[in-house]
């Protein structure tokens with residue numbers, strides 16, 4: 615894409631428990647000059663109107679929230695589209711948590727240019743007793759990192 619053409623960017627998020635993913639999505643959206651939408655605000659087929667699409671959700675039972683997985687299942691195959699994958703989570707490995715979404719996007723021919731995750735407030739299960747894991751996050755440092763990642767994505771798609 616030439617410098618004169620404007621890259622149309624979309625971020626789709628699923629964010630339920632603490633709105634952690636929504637906060638990260640909105641921050642990145644400003645840096646990327648992207649449209650930022652909850653998954654209920656857009657039809658899966660309309661994703662193809664964008665050049666770069668970010669897909670993010672909280673991790674629920676070792677993968678992205680089911681609503682995001684179900685949404686991507688309905689996205690058609692694409693040509694020349696770039697994507698990035700992100701999540702917010704309590705604890706545990708990104709490479710494992712992102713495997714399902716990564717496979718879904720690959721099957722649909724997206725070129726995945728970045729893949730990242732943030733440790734955020736998690737009050738699931740026994741962690742609730744202690745006020746939860748990663749209390750107060752996403753915080754200033756996380757938003758700084760989100761901004762740096764967004765700039766890196768811009769570099770990678772140019």
Ligand SMILES: Cc1cc2nc3c(=O)[nH]c(=O)nc-3n(C[C@H](O)[C@H](O)[C@H](O)COP(=O)(O)O)c2cc1C
Nearest residue numbers: 629630631632633634635672673675676702704705
């Ligand atoms: C029912 C439930 C299941 C969860 N499962 C996981 C998990 O498997 N791994 C993990 O690291 N975090 C897990 N979490 C923590 C969430 O991923 C974390 O709080 C995330 O930031 C929530 O995102 P959201 O506020 O955008 O929905 C779980 C939280 C809940 C409520």
